[in-house]
Amino acid sequence: MSGDLAARQAELVAALVAGGPLPPGFAPAPVAAARRALLRKRAGDVARHWPLLAAGLGPAWPATFTTWADGRPTNGSLRDGWDLARDLRDRDTLPPLGAEELAEREAASRYDGRRPPRPRRLPALARTGGAVAVQVAGRVRLLRPAPR
Amino acid sequence: MTGPSGVGIGWRPEIAGFVAGLPGLRFVEVVAEAVAPARPLPDGLTELRGRGVDVVPHGVRLSLGGAEPVDPARVAHLAGVAAALDAPLVSEHIAFVRAGGLEAGHLLPLPRSREAVAAVVANVRRTQAELPVPLALEPIAALFDWPDDELDEADFLTEILDATGALLLLDVANVHANARNRGGDPAALLDRLPLERVAYVHVAGGAEHGGFYHDTHTDPVPAAVLDLVRELCAGRRPPALLLERDGHYPPAAELRGELDALAAASGHPVVT
Numbered sequence: 066m067s068g069d070l071a072a073r074q075a076e077l078v079a080a081l082v083a084g085g086p087l088p089p090g091f092a093p094a095p096v097a098a099a100r101r102a103l104l105r106k107r108a109g110d111v112a113r114h115w116p117l118l119a120a121g122l123g124p125a126w127p128a129t130f131t132t133w134a135d136g137r138p139t140n141g142s143l144r145d146g147w148d149l150a151r152d153l154r155d156r157d158t159l160p161p162l163g164a165e166e167l168a169e170r171e172a173a174s175r176y177d178g179r180r181p182p183r184p185r186r187l188p189a190l191a192r193t194g195g196a197v198a199v200q201v202a203g204r205v206r207l208l209r210p211a212p213r
Numbered sequence: 214m215t216g217p218s219g220v221g222i223g224w225r226p227e228i229a230g231f232v233a234g235l236p237g238l239r240f241v242e243v244v245a246e247a248v249a250p251a252r253p254l255p256d257g258l259t260e261l262r263g264r265g266v267d268v269v270p271h272g273v274r275l276s277l278g279g280a281e282p283v284d285p286a287r288v289a290h291l292a293g294v295a296a297a298l299d300a301p302l303v304s305e306h307i308a309f310v311r312a313g314g315l316e317a318g319h320l321l322p323l324p325r326s327r328e329a330v331a332a333v334v335a336n337v338r339r340t341q342a343e344l345p346v347p348l349a350l351e352p353i354a355a356l357f358d359w360p361d362d363e364l365d366e367a368d369f370l371t372e373i374l375d376a377t378g379a380l381l382l383l384d385v386a387n388v389h390a391n392a393r394n395r396g397g398d399p400a401a402l403l404d405r406l407p408l409e410r411v412a413y414v415h416v417a418g419g420a421e422h423g424g425f426y427h428d429t430h431t432d433p434v435p436a437a438v439l440d441l442v443r444e445l446c447a448g449r450r451p452p453a454l455l456l457e458r459d460g461h462y463p464p465a466a467e468l469r470g471e472l473d474a475l476a477a478a479s480g481h482p483v484v485t
Binding site: 078096109 | 279280281309311312313314315316317318319321324326328329332355356357358359360361394395422423424425427460
């Protein structure tokens with residue numbers, strides 16, 4: 066059971082954040098509790114980076130986030146919130162506040178879903194769920210709020 | 214070394230105004246990864262430094278317990294923060310936070326094995342070699358154990374501290390949480406730890422959730438944790454104790470009450 070701490074640590078992290086199998090010998094219930102605690106902590110971290118998205122979902126935020134994030138390793142709070150917001154948009158379940166926050170982020174930065182977002186150098190217009198945001202010289206303005 | 218003294222609180226931007234208004238405050242802690250040493254410090258921290266308040270950088274992402282060597286850039290950052298704050302010491306955890314290219318997002322426990330002791334000791338030495346100040350190590354709270362422990366908690370921690378000469382950052386709430394969730398007698402564990410090496414103590418709140426006690430830092434400090442503080446300080450009083458609060462900030466009066474309770478339980482002067 067010893068000799069390869071690196072591999073065993075990797076197995077444990079995969080079980081906790083990437084839907085991997087429980088490594089041999091661990092008690093299932095406490096590890097499952099730790100997995101859920103990590104998801105709740107992550108929900109709080111992402112809410113700090115995406116306050117309007119979280120506020121728009123209100124009491125549904127923790128469950129919405131943890132359902133989406135379970136088994137999906139983090140790419141950092143900024144990208145996690147971005148990926149979730151796009152996912153909700155594609156399923157027509159993004160709340161207006163979240164649509165406005167996403168439109169502003171999309172106008173400000175270019176994000177391909179695979180690498181960290183990069184600030185746009187040219188002026189840009191972004192539309193999301195009826196919200197329209199514009200960015201010129203790094204300044205972002207919401208032109209049209211999302212319909213309520 | 215003159216380390217931190219008295220009752221302190223974790224400095225967070227959300228409560229910077231509250232912290233600035235504590236007249237007797239002599240030390241705070243700041244999350245090291247939240248400070249950029251090359252840029253100007255947050256105003257609140259500059260003011261506290263100007264008042265002679267010690268600011269201790271507290272790292273959370275170094276992964277000293279990882280089987281891989283610590284990232285030199287993260288060590289350099291921690292050293293840079295210590296220098297920028299003219300800190301008396303820095304602290305980090307006996308834990309790992311990433312493996313196999315995946316971030317866990319929080320502190321994970323190590324097996325209490327010789328192999329893990331060797332990994333931590335090697336990483337602590339790599340870190341100490343670059344730091345301008347002493348390093349204090351904090352044992353974490355965990356919900357589960359590894360199946361192959363060779364040592365008990367006290368021996369595991371003592372071996373790491375002896376081999377590295379590091380100081381101990383004792384988290385009394387973690388001691389409480391581990392006893393609740395993983396068994397064992399918290400007072401008996403305190404008796405067996407090298408308390409003469411304690412640089413300061415962490416105290417935080419938590420809550421019961423799904424049959425486990427969670428060290429949330431977003432709930433009030435339970436009476437059982439204050440009882441442990443009292444017990445610890447009745448024996449050998451640590452030079453400093455710090456309240457950690459990381460969210461769901463209560464009204465100022467409630468937070469002052471928690472600091473006062475900590476002062477009363479420890480016998481240190483009131484800071485509010």
